[in-house]
Amino acid sequence: MIDDTLNSDAADLDPSWVADVVRRTLDEDLGGFPGRDVTTFPTIAPDAVATAHLVARADGVVAGLAVVPEAVAQVADRFGLPPVDVRLVARDGDRVAAGSVLAELRGPTRVLLVAERSLLNLASRASGVATATRRWADALEGTGTTVLDTRKTTPGLRVLEKYAVRCGGGTNKRMGLHDVAMVKDNHVVAAGSVTAAVAAVRAGYPDVLVQVEADTVDQAVEAVGAGARFLLLDNMGPAALAAAVVAVRALEPTVGRVELEATGNLTLDVAAQVAAAGVDYMSVGALTHSAPILDLALDLLPGD
Structure with a gap:
């Protein structure tokens, strides 16, 4: 018997788990808490603001997008910077084509660059699993x-x-x-x-x-x-x-x-x-x- 509670629409990612895995991922990249980015900090002014797009470079199925707002929120909090405004354009489970914009982010450039690899590692991994699974389901x-x-x-x-x-x-x-x-x-x-x-x-x-x-x-x-x-x-x-x-x-x-x-x-x-x-x-x-x-x-x- 399969436990259907694990597969219901309500069985979403636990926000506390997302927060924990993002925290550990950032610690790994930044060398602890709060850590440092020795490239971004000296090259980007604290008050610089930018807009960024999270983009799919290949066709597939997206998953794990909850890590995006969580990652930028945690980075902003770590370094006392203003929050990033995140607008998710895609939803987990969506089929997307190469070039699709999955999310729009606007806020401190430092936050965007510090959080970049951590959120990409997690979302890319989850989306890869979702894409492989979709092939089998089809x-x-x-x-x-x-x-x-x-x-x-x-x-x-x-x-x-x-x-x-x-x-x-x-x-x-x-x-x-x-x-x-x-x-x-x-x-x-x-x-x-x-x-x-x-x-x-x-x-x-x-x-x-x-x-x-x-x-x-x-x-x-x-x-x-x-x-x-x-x-x-x-x-x-x-x-x-x-x-x-x-x-x-x-x-x-x-x-x-x-x-x-x-x-x-x-x-x-x-x-x-x-x-x-x-x-x-x-x-x-x-x-x-x-x-x-x-x-x-x-x-x-x-x-x-």
């Missing part, structure tokens, strides 16, 4: 199969990257080791069997959802018999995947609905074929671990 449209993310995220940015997956039309799986039990191959080896591993999890944490990774049809059937109602069908070829789906679906009149996920080495060119096997989900680690950034830039307007 490929699976109409199949009845949904693309899921994984825990293969950038350390410290999981909240942002999983939010970006939602912006791109994907669905979040578990957030971490704490909210859903996932019995994988190493757990089975350590426990002795799928049945033993599932029983141990249920005894230790009876209130959590249990998912089981199955490498074979026999393991899938065993997992259902052990009480699992969500299976990861891992690295199965087309014939084995189809056989596993048929075997599990045949059990459903007795055990009830079982959700099935295909996982392992999935690519866009086989997405429709895998979906046709009858799985509910495909989990794709590449959404987060391999998505290139969406190239964004902050351009000062001339003659201001």
Whole structure:
């Protein structure tokens, strides 16, 4: 079962989390708090004012735009400068073309230049994940199969990257080791069997959802018999995947609905074929671990 509360329209970025990640990102760039910019400070007068556009340099889907006003607000506060006026032109989840203006900013030039790289790093990363996810969501449209993310995220940015997956039309799986039990191959080896591993999890944490990774049809059937109602069908070829789906679906009149996920080495060119096997989900680690950034830039307007 997937936690739908993570994927609802209300599941936006937590402002306190955004503030914290921006603070840490600025500290990294400025060398601590309040820090310094040894290029901008001597070259830009404190009272200089400019207008800037946040621009997409490539086609894609945007996400994480909340970091833009947060970054300039924190920089202004750090250095006692007036606030920047930010007008967001695009919204998270929007498809944009190269050259599109995503936001307009006007305020102290020092603030704009100090905040530039920090806000770009975060928004470009999130937008890259959203763009990669959108390709999968488009490929699976109409199949009845949904693309899921994984825990293969950038350390410290999981909240942002999983939010970006939602912006791109994907669905979040578990957030971490704490909210859903996932019995994988190493757990089975350590426990002795799928049945033993599932029983141990249920005894230790009876209130959590249990998912089981199955490498074979026999393991899938065993997992259902052990009480699992969500299976990861891992690295199965087309014939084995189809056989596993048929075997599990045949059990459903007795055990009830079982959700099935295909996982392992999935690519866009086989997405429709895998979906046709009858799985509910495909989990794709590449959404987060391999998505290139969406190239964004902050351009000062001339003659201001």
